[in-house]
Amino acid sequence: MSSSSDIFRASTFLGITATLVHSGVSLAASQLVIPSMKHLSAAEATSIFVPFYHRGAQVVVPLALASAAGSATSAYLDPEKRYQYAAAAFLAVLSQPWTIIMMAPINSRLLEIGAERGEEKFAGEAMNLLLKWQTLNAFRSLFAFAGGALALATYSGLL
Numbered sequence: 001m002s003s004s005s006d007i008f009r010a011s012t013f014l015g016i017t018a019t020l021v022h023s024g025v026s027l028a029a030s031q032l033v034i035p036s037m038k039h040l041s042a043a044e045a046t047s048i049f050v051p052f053y054h055r056g057a058q059v060v061v062p063l064a065l066a067s068a069a070g071s072a073t074s075a076y077l078d079p080e081k082r083y084q085y086a087a088a089a090f091l092a093v094l095s096q097p098w099t100i101i102m103m104a105p106i107n108s109r110l111l112e113i114g115a116e117r118g119e120e121k122f123a124g125e126a127m128n129l130l131l132k133w134q135t136l137n138a139f140r141s142l143f144a145f146a147g148g149a150l151a152l153a154t155y156s157g158l159l
Contacts, residue, residue, distance in 0.1 A: 011074050014066060015068075015092065015148075016155065019092045019151065020144070020145065020148035022063035022064055025060060025063070026141035027141040029056060031138070033048075043117055045127070046110060046114035047114065049114060050110075064093050064096055071092055072089040074151070074155075075088075085154060087147075094147075095143050099140065
């Protein structure tokens, strides 16, 4: 039995921690990185966005999957709070379909502009896209935060 409770604690810790780190990374991108690029030319902004985007995907996707796996395992191991942990897992991974459905066209276009070295003829478009990306990414961070907060509230007995 202690082995099952150890697995439960570890999976819950993983779910909560990975989700809240995911949320923080995403929120920092929207509140720190993109605003810092507003005064730059399209070439400069997209030259920062392209590697930032690729590195972000390498960090955020594993965090979303780890948090969903942790909370899903907690849901399996705690039948009394199964629905709360399952909802936390769903919220944790919701950022992935959100990215594909809502953000992929913006990401693709920003990467295209970046490949063309952010030519100034794209300056207005690039900045518009960055501002849209900033807003959509802030919403994406809220999904992760909600999942982490729900798992934490569930684990601590508040729910």
